[in-house]
Amino acid sequence: MFSLFSLSRFGREVQSGRGKRQPCRPRLEVLEDRNVLAFWTTVSPMGTARKLLAGTLGSNGLIYAIGGADTAFTPLATVEAYTTGSDFWSPRASLNTARFDVAAASGPDGRIYAIGGNTGAGTTPTVESYSPTVNKWTFVAPMPTARDSLAGATGSDGQIYAIGGFATGVGASNTVRLTTRTPTPGRRGPL
16 A cells, blocks of 8 residues: 655744734645556446436445436436446436436435435425335425535435535535434425
8 A cells, every 4th residue: 555645834824814824734635545546447428418417326236327417507307327247327217306416325225315406496405215126216305405516425324414515595505414314205304
């Protein structure tokens, strides 16, 4: 294993925006293995060209491309799944709400969650749950605040986290929401 270290100068002062001089704080950055992303390989293209989409790994081992927008920023409900072993994309059930700048996370219940996004008419608090076994999207509890351009993640505690994003009237958001328990389709409550 190769490690690369970078350390900022200690004790050097920098000028802040208010005219005060503040000391630099030491910062250590570590790149553990430079070969992790040594090169990229192109695989089969998706069936639908799009941008501003979400991606996540499903419990069935497939990689899901969810929602997004075409070149004219028209929101898409398109969902496709990629099989790594055969280098093949296959269509899946479409989202109930077309949107771009959507987040996605896979839950410990085996479902995939599409969180928030932009419908073209504005941000949405909508959350949908996808069951890979029945190939169906179901509405679940929406977020209390509509957000797009957010991130989604599943924590080691099994909860789904909706992180940051853009909220209308607020701008960039530092809000982090989590499910109060493992999401269940049809359940009403905050995400």
